[in-house]
Amino acid sequence: MSCCLTGFTQTPATPSTVSHSLQIQIPQVSLVNVIGNSHVKLALQAPIEAGTSITTIDVDSSFWLNYSFIKGGVTQSKNHIYARIANGYVPMGLSLSVYAKPYQGIGLGGFGISVGAVTLGQNEQRVIENISSCFTGTGIGNGHQLVYQLKLDSEKYDLLDFEQSQQVSVVYTISD
Amino acid sequence: MRLIKLFVLCTFLCLSNFTVFAQDGEENNNTVAISIPEVAIMDIESNGSQSISLVVGAPSEAGLMIDLTAAADSSLWLNYSSVRSKTNESDRSIYAKVISGSVPSGLKLRVKAQPYTGSGDGNLRSSCKWYKWACFDKYGSEDN
Incomplete structure (x- = not known):
């Protein structure tokens, strides 16, 4: 985008004016990062009494999503963040979900809205949507805190297998 | 006192001589008109092009804001000349x-x-x- 500036002296009869052009360039920005201190470890709790179920109360919220985005008014007015499992798999009989908490931090602009708890799989799931031009700030405490939770799939209790302990990696993508 | 009298006398003689000399020359009345133009001109000057660019930098890390450190320019200069009428304008502005x-x-x-x-x-x-x-x-x- 460019604009033109002019200056003129305040003379009643014949003001003298002169102008020059000035170009303003704004870059396209679309960056996302996951910040955390440790690996997420979600463990199932063995029952202590015969006849009861294992429990899956384990929750981890040590990771934060940071992002920076500059929109394109016509071509890319909004952006969203998607998550998928890139490596490993969730053991049978269980499901892994992630929930992005509402934004908090020192950033500025139009932050995205969390879509709530999302069950993770091999396909991309939208976690945060409708991001406008903004930056979240960097590090823990800036952006959206991620809450991972392991859940029992009540229909598939029979598939639980203690030899299926897994390590999975989750990929986040900022994209329209 | 004598010195003062001498000085007054010398002055009188000098003036008398000058008057006599002037009467010898041709009479000549010169009219000198002094005209001061109103001036109000200005220009923008630069060593290079007068088209400048302000470039906003992309952040280097997710969560950071845009970088405005390079979005500044100080290559242009304002030149101006002004002669104004004191009664019409006390001063001028750009x-x-x-x-x-x-x-x-x-x-x-x-x-x-x-x-x-x-x-x-x-x-x-x-x-x-x-x-x-x-x-x-x-x-x-x-x-x-």
């Missing part, structure tokens, strides 16, 4: 406005004229304040 295009939303463009430096003379004023423009402002508004 104004600036955006005449085409617009400043992108979310950004503001501002300018500050540094104090005068150079080889000029006269009553040179200076501005040390930042001025900004909105798209449809006639003139910039002060932006401290």
Whole structure:
């Protein structure tokens, strides 16, 4: 985008004016990062009494999503963040979900809205949507805190297998 | 006292001689008209092109804001010459406005004229304040 500036002296009869052009360039920005201190470890709790179920109360919220985005008014007015499992798999009989908490931090602009708890799989799931031009700030405490939770799939209790302990990696993508 | 008398006498003689000499020459009345033009001209000068670019940098890390450190320019200079009528104008000012295009939303463009430096003379004023423009402002508004 460019604009033109002019200056003129305040003379009643014949003001003298002169102008020059000035170009303003704004870059396209679309960056996302996951910040955390440790690996997420979600463990199932063995029952202590015969006849009861294992429990899956384990929750981890040590990771934060940071992002920076500059929109394109016509071509890319909004952006969203998607998550998928890139490596490993969730053991049978269980499901892994992630929930992005509402934004908090020192950033500025139009932050995205969390879509709530999302069950993770091999396909991309939208976690945060409708991001406008903004930056979240960097590090823990800036952006959206991620809450991972392991859940029992009540229909598939029979598939639980203690030899299926897994390590999975989750990929986040900022994209329209 | 004698010295004063001598001085007055010498002065009188000198004047007398001058008057006599003047009467010998041809009479000549010269009219000298002194005309001072009104001057109000200005120019923008630069060592290079007068088309300048302000480039907003992309952040290097997710979560950071855009980088505005390179979005500044100080290569242009205002030159001006002014002769004004004291009765009509006590002083003059230089104004600036955006005449085409617009400043992108979310950004503001501002300018500050540094104090005068150079080889000029006269009553040179200076501005040390930042001025900004909105798209449809006639003139910039002060932006401290």
